[in-house]
Amino acid sequence: MSEAPHLTFDLETPGVSRGHLVVPGGADSGELSLPIFSLNKGEGPRLLVTGGNHGNELEGPLVARRLIEWLPEAQTCGRVIVLPVLNPLAVQAWSRNTPLDGLNLNRVFPGRGDGSVTERIADAVSRVLLPMADTIFDLHSFGPAWDFPPAATTHPIADRDLMARTVRMAEAFKLPVTLVWEYNDTVGMFDILAQNQGKVFVCTEFGGGTVGADNLAIFEAGVRNALIALGLVEGKAEYPTFLEKKSGQILETRPSDELKSPATGIFEPRCSVLDEVKQGALIGILHPMDSLSAKPIGIRAPGTSIVLAIRSGRHVHVNEEVAIVARPQKI
Amino acid sequence: MSEAPHLTFDLETPGVSRGHLVVPGGADSGELSLPIFSLNKGEGPRLLVTGGNHGNELEGPLVARRLIEWLPEAQTCGRVIVLPVLNPLAVQAWSRNTPLDGLNLNRVFPGRGDGSVTERIADAVSRVLLPMADTIFDLHSFGPAWDFPPAATTHPIADRDLMARTVRMAEAFKLPVTLVWEYNDTVGMFDILAQNQGKVFVCTEFGGGTVGADNLAIFEAGVRNALIALGLVEGKAEYPTFLEKKSGQILETRPSDELKSPATGIFEPRCSVLDEVKQGALIGILHPMDSLSAKPIGIRAPGTSIVLAIRSGRHVHVNEEVAIVARPQKI
Numbered sequence: 189m190s191e192a193p194h195l196t197f198d199l200e201t202p203g204v205s206r207g208h209l210v211v212p213g214g215a216d217s218g219e220l221s222l223p224i225f226s227l228n229k230g231e232g233p234r235l236l237v238t239g240g241n242h243g244n245e246l247e248g249p250l251v252a253r254r255l256i257e258w259l260p261e262a263q264t265c266g267r268v269i270v271l272p273v274l275n276p277l278a279v280q281a282w283s284r285n286t287p288l289d290g291l292n293l294n295r296v297f298p299g300r301g302d303g304s305v306t307e308r309i310a311d312a313v314s315r316v317l318l319p320m321a322d323t324i325f326d327l328h329s330f331g332p333a334w335d336f337p338p339a340a341t342t343h344p345i346a347d348r349d350l351m352a353r354t355v356r357m358a359e360a361f362k363l364p365v366t367l368v369w370e371y372n373d374t375v376g377m378f379d380i381l382a383q384n385q386g387k388v389f390v391c392t393e394f395g396g397g398t399v400g401a402d403n404l405a406i407f408e409a410g411v412r413n414a415l416i417a418l419g420l421v422e423g424k425a426e427y428p429t430f431l432e433k434k435s436g437q438i439l440e441t442r443p444s445d446e447l448k449s450p451a452t453g454i455f456e457p458r459c460s461v462l463d464e465v466k467q468g469a470l471i472g473i474l475h476p477m478d479s480l481s482a483k484p485i486g487i488r489a490p491g492t493s494i495v496l497a498i499r500s501g502r503h504v505h506v507n508e509e510v511a512i513v514a515r516p517q518k519i
Numbered sequence: 520m521s522e523a524p525h526l527t528f529d530l531e532t533p534g535v536s537r538g539h540l541v542v543p544g545g546a547d548s549g550e551l552s553l554p555i556f557s558l559n560k561g562e563g564p565r566l567l568v569t570g571g572n573h574g575n576e577l578e579g580p581l582v583a584r585r586l587i588e589w590l591p592e593a594q595t596c597g598r599v600i601v602l603p604v605l606n607p608l609a610v611q612a613w614s615r616n617t618p619l620d621g622l623n624l625n626r627v628f629p630g631r632g633d634g635s636v637t638e639r640i641a642d643a644v645s646r647v648l649l650p651m652a653d654t655i656f657d658l659h660s661f662g663p664a665w666d667f668p669p670a671a672t673t674h675p676i677a678d679r680d681l682m683a684r685t686v687r688m689a690e691a692f693k694l695p696v697t698l699v700w701e702y703n704d705t706v707g708m709f710d711i712l713a714q715n716q717g718k719v720f721v722c723t724e725f726g727g728g729t730v731g732a733d734n735l736a737i738f739e740a741g742v743r744n745a746l747i748a749l750g751l752v753e754g755k756a757e758y759p760t761f762l763e764k765k766s767g768q769i770l771e772t773r774p775s776d777e778l779k780s781p782a783t784g785i786f787e788p789r790c791s792v793l794d795e796v797k798q799g800a801l802i803g804i805l806h807p808m809d810s811l812s813a814k815p816i817g818i819r820a821p822g823t824s825i826v827l828a829i830r831s832g833r834h835v836h837v838n839e840e841v842a843i844v845a846r847p848q849k850i
Contacts (some may be wrong), residue, residue, distance in 0.1 A: 246831075456581045
């Protein structure tokens with residue numbers, strides 16, 4: 189029997205609802221029930237907030253949980269739907285992809301109702317939730333192996349009006365970085381599906397490394413700022429402080445801004461995120477492991493830029509990504 | 520043929536030598552050659568510095584590499600042997616234990632010449648290097664899943680004179696924390712073997728989370744401070760700054776200071792390392808994943824203490840460790 193994906197409650201119910209998004213079972217697994225929160229205050233913006241798209245990025249689910257706690261007191265109009273964990277199988281396994289079928293949820297949208305479990309989750313979200321929202325915040329982060337500043341990001345969008353509205357929405361988070369990210373591997377992303385339907389979609393990248401109390405407070409402030417900008421809650425935006433740097437710079441990065449390891453060995457980071465570097469500046473060092481006579485290899489900035497992401501010191505293979513640089517957006 | 524473990528050079532050679540510690544092959548793998556550095560300036564302290572005991576703690580190997588760069592200019596007497604990577608198989612796999620035999624190198628000392636590869640590495644270090652040193656620094660860290668302050672640690676030692684000398688050596692790193700760590704699972708540790716031979720053994724715990732440029736500079740300063748205290752190099756100790764906190768507090772922690780998760784779910788850290796907390800203070804929150812109606816569970820400080828280690832926000836199982844608290848050492 190192929191039951192359709194559905195909610196265990198009616199989104200039209202005024203006020204707070206707590207229930208589940210039911211993802212039907214299939215050949216590889218039984219039915220999944222994803223906990224979901226809805227607050228319907230009638231007319232106004234319709235926002236969908238999702239976290240846990242990738243299972244080793246837990247900043248999103250934690251900030252989504254905090255949002256659920258204060259939203260009932262704060263929301264003055266409109267509708268907000270919060271789904272803290274899109275992919276519970278990946279979260280439980282602390283894994284980017286779903287262990288059961290090996291798929292990356294953020295590359296299988298819009299999904300398939302008769303597909304494997306990851307495709308069925310995407311199908312349920314695409315069919316049941318996406319039509320109910322005009323704006324989507326999908327809360328990602330950069331994972332444990334990288335340092336990355338708190339950022340609200342978008343990919344370039346062909347529709348110039350939608351692009352302008354999306355960048356404005358991303359800026360409203362008032363995070364240290366607003367990022368326009370040109371990216372090749374975009375087929376099947378949640379972002380693309382939503383943008384093709386004319387919706388404003390902001391993908392946050394809530395830092396990297398350990399998920400700690402100080403950074404969670406920054407990310408929570410970012411989401412509150414965005415809700416204020418949407419008019420869903422009242423208040424004044426706060427600019428969070430991060431590494432004593434000014435919040436709110438708009439950066440852009442392209443595939444050619446990714447720095448790769450020149451050899452296999454141990455990568456040593458020699459700079460920190462948001463460092464401003466000149467052409468030729470030392471970004472990191474690759475230490476070959478075979479011999480202490482072999483010279484370490486410097487990895488240098490290809491041009492004047494800002495360090496956006498830096499890999500944690502660890503063993504890497506030749507051509508593995510070790511840093512991403514960015515530049516202020518050209519106006 | 521059972522060749523004995525050996526060095527490819529003579530430690531008695533004056534000045535700098537670079538070569539390998541050869542770990543003979545066995546049933547499970549061929550011979551390993553571990554790159555090793557020696558600087559022999561004659562009479563004086565005899566120090567052995569090791570890193571990469573656990574393969575997902577790369578701070579040690581990176582600081583060991585830096586030490587090798589400046590030691591030839593700086594060392595004025597004595598002998599220093601540096602082995603940056605004890606377990607290359609684990610480092611290449613970014614794994615605490617050796618993938619080939621599943622063993623934790625730091626639980627199989629003194630090792631066995633006819634054992635599996637991890638036991639053969641321990642045997643080579645125990646037989647070839649340990650007799651050549653009076654003081655050993657084994658450079659560990661807390662790994663990517665935890666926040667932890669830069670610390671020099673020892674376990675309690677029955678021999679009171681050796682204990683006093685070991686704590687004095689650990690303090691000489693001038694790191695934010697000097698830690699006396701009471702620990703149950705100590706059979707087969709490198710520490711115990713060396714201490715049973717009357718040697719001073721300091722195990723550093725160089726923080727946790729991502730391995731970044733700022734923290735590496737703190738760890739490097741710690742090792743330089745310790746070498747100054749030993750009289751191997753000249754200079755003045757520097758107290759590194761960490762989280763704007765004073766360096767050099769001596770803490771102690773016991774097995775009962777480990778806080779466990781009360782249930783399975785997503786752990787949210789609510790404090791930071793080195794926070795001073797009173798009894799009942801909120802250390803973290805456990806969020807059950809099944810339903811948004813289920814109440815989050817607070818994890819609280821058992822007594823007035825200092826937060827020593829805090830788990831990164833992620834999915835944890837019931838009874839998994841989520842924090843370690845500590846107290847100033849009683850004098």
